[in-house]
Amino acid sequence: MENDKFESVVGNSFYGEIEENRVFPYPAFSAEQSEMAKEFINAFDKLAATIDYAKMDEEAKIPEEVYQGLAELGLYGMGIPEEYGGLNLDYSLYCRVFAQVCQWDGSLAVMLGGHQAIGLKALLLEGTDEQKSKWLPRLASGECLAAFCLTEPGSGSDAYSIKTKATKNDDGTYTIKGQKLWITNGGRADFYTMFCKTDHEKNGKKVEKITAFIVEKGMEGLSFGKKEDKMGIRASETRSVYLDNVKVPAENILGAEGKGFKLAMNILNDGRLSLGAGCAGGMKTLMKMATMHAKNRRQFDRPIAEFGLIQEKLAKMAANIYTTESMVYMTSGNMCRGMQDYYLESALCKVYGSEALWECVDMGLQIAAGNGYMKEYPYERLMRDSRINLIFEGTNEILRAFVALSGLKGPSESLAELGKISDVSTALKDPIKSLGVLTNFAKKRLSKMIGGNMITKHHPEFNEMASKLSGQFSDFALQAENALLKYKAEIIENELPLKRIANMAMELYASLSIISRTTSILNDDNIPQEKKDYCLKLGQFSLRESYAKFKKNLKEMNKNMDSTIKSLSDDIVKNEGYGLDIIDF
Ligand SMILES: Cc1cc2nc3c(=O)[nH]c(=O)nc-3n(C[C@H](O)[C@H](O)[C@H](O)COP(=O)(O)OP(=O)(O)OC[C@H]3O[C@@H](n4cnc5c(N)ncnc54)[C@H](O)[C@@H]3O)c2cc1C
Known part of the structure; x- marks a missing residue:
């Protein structure tokens, strides 16, 4: 550790550095936290068991008594400080x-997440005391819902390109004109965090930046589209929001003027972690149903759970949950321990969790087979509900590019400095000679090359895997460096190597989290041996899966068909599709 700053574990992996002190011991729930969690879970389960989710899905509506029941449990204010009436959960x-909410239903989770993970987050992060006092108590109690309004018809992933405009009036107020699209809780919410373009001056020139405003339901000129008829999470309300010259007072600005884009990105960075946690909840439900089906369904005179290809699916589903949970609670635990730089971790938890859930849906449905395909059973609803997780709060494509480019930023800056030496690679081969110009990056590389970078705090059961993993960190850093040297600034345009870099970073973080969590379990005298044995098997299997994925990506860094893929895709676009008919070709 260079200093006391709690740096990103994933960020440092781009230097090949393993932050052992940050990942061991695995962050455990304290006795007080466990007790609180169990209390909430029990209380929520009681309410959740009374809800008809199939009906909610069919009618595309959350009943009023459910909104009310969630309010009585305090679930609208989970992250809001107690002074404003919230639960202030860490x-x-x-x-x-x-995750427990997601275990029961995706629509409820999206409504609650849209409200507090993103809808009211700007207020929590940047609100003035007056703004907080005015809104937080009502938002915490569930009297008001919140919504986060960034997406527009012409602006999805490219969020900076929004067109909704807030023009400053002579009296200091702002007039907002524009349209927002697919807004969760749109129409139902009273509090809208609205991201708008505003005019600014830079070096004597007029430039546009983004500013966040509180737009309140009932303001003149604010209206909503019809409820979207969605594939999944149907009971959550999604609408367009129209702003036809909505006049907003200056005191409704959230945070600094012109700093809204950074604020929006910070909010999404936060929200992604709970999305990953939620995916683990969804997987548990699927796994429970699929396991019971595998146990009870008999074919060829045996329960199908006795067939190898069903057993493999059950093991993979469990590994997906174990890995997602290990990553998510490693991240949240480190956030509780003071890690501020957690954006890469939370993005990876979202990507990993959403894809793990999607795989689980597929495997669970395959185990249930015909039953899984029938609306009578919840598999198809869970499949429809799960799909959104790969799309919103940053698509998984965008997040992979984000992780890779953000992670590479540190090494690239350092490499540019090292470029003062005529031959960068020679300098790195003989770093002692170059110590005078060694930067952060090279120092970290040096410590790795002289072998100070091994995992040591793992349980002996993981000796072999830990040693392999140490090597993977070195391989990864070298690949990151090679990619920078090969593509230079063009790396931004080369998404396939970026994807592999992000995938490798994800598997390294997954593996570290699994080893750390399982080590803590194995070292805990209070855990029954039977559970330890189960966790050891889960840990070993999850690690093997992760290792295989890492190796595949590593290999493809140098042996791939990237240029063929690009050329094929160009042909496909030119053909406007597949372009072949078996009759002719
Ligand atoms: C049910 C639902 C609820 C939503 N709730 C909200 C909400 O509350 N608030 C809000 O502001 N928004 C919300 N959204 C919008 C959501 O965040 C966007 O759909 C998402 O950001 C993607 O934008 P897009 O759909 O326009 O896809 P596009 O940006 O058009 O992307 C299309 C495809 O191209 C890929 N792509 C785009 N750019 C690149 C690139 N540079 N490299 C590689 N691939 C790329 C994408 O990954 C995707 O696969 C919601 C959407 C849905 C469906």
Whole structure:
């Protein structure tokens, strides 16, 4: 550790550095946290068991008594400080309670997440005391819902390109004109965090930046589209929001003027972690149903759970849950321990969790087979509900690019400095000679090359895997460096190597989290041996899966068909599709 700053574990992996002190011991729930979590979970389960989710899905509506029941449990204010009437749960507790909601239903989770993970987050992060006093108590009690309004018809992933404009009037107020699209809780919410373009001056020139405003339901000129008829999470309300010259007072500005884009990105960075936690909740439900089906369904005179290809699916589903949970609660625990730089971790938890859930849906449905395909059973609803997780709060494509480019930023800056030496690679081969110009990056590389970078705090059961993993960190850093040297600034345009870099970073973080969590379990005298044995098997299997994925990406860094893929895709676009008919070709 260079200093006391709690740096990103994933960020440092781009230097090949393993932050052992940050990942061991695995952050455990304290006795008090466990008790609180269990209390909330029990209380929520009681309410949740009374809800008809199939009906909610069919009618595309959350009943009023459910909104009310959630309010009585305090679930609208999970992250809001107690002084404003919230529960003030820490990150780990928040994630665990949110996962429980997802275990029951995706629509409820999206409504609650849209409200507090993103809808009211700007107020929490940047609100003035007056703004907080005015809104937080009502938002915490569930009297008001919140919504986060960034997306527009012409602006999805490219969020900076929004067109909604807030023009400053002579009296200091702002007039907002524009349209927002697919807004969760749109129409139902009273509090809208609205991201708008505003005019600014830079070096004597007029430039546009983004500013966040509170727009309140009932303001003149604010209206809503019809409820979107969605594939999944149908009971959550999604609408367009129209702003036809909505006049907003200056005191409704959230945070600094012109700093809204950074604020929006920070909010999404936060929200992604709970989304990952939620995915683990969804997987548990699927796994429970699929396991019971595998146990009870008999074919060829045996329960199908006795067939190898069903057993493999059950083991993979469990590994997906174990890995997602290990990553999420490693991240939330570190956030509770003071890690501020957690954006890469939370993005990876979202990507990993959403894809793990999607795989689980597929495997669970395959185990249930015909039953899984029938609306009578919840598999198809869970499949429809799960799909959104790969799309919103940053698509998984965008997040992979984000993780890779953000992670590479540190090494690239350092490499540019090292470029003062005529041959960068020679300098790195003989770093002692170059110590005078060695930067952060090279120092970290040096410590790695002289072998100070091994995992040591793992349980002996993981000796072999830990040693392999140490090597993977070195391989990864070298690949990151090679990619920078090969592509230079063009790396931004080369998304396939970026994807592989993000995938490798994800598997390294997954593996570290699994080893750390399982080590803590194995070292805990209070855990029954039977559970330890189960966790050891889960840990070993999850690690093997992760290792295989890492290796595949590593290999493809140098042996790939990237240029063929690009050329094929160009042909496909030119053909406007597949372009072949078996009759002719
Ligand atoms: C049910 C639902 C609820 C939502 N709730 C909200 C909400 O509350 N608030 C809000 O502001 N928004 C919300 N959204 C919008 C959501 O965040 C966007 O759909 C998402 O950001 C993607 O934008 P897009 O759909 O326009 O896709 P596009 O940005 O058009 O992307 C299309 C495809 O191209 C890929 N792509 C785009 N750019 C790149 C690139 N540079 N490299 C590689 N691939 C790329 C994408 O990954 C995707 O696969 C919601 C959406 C849905 C469906």
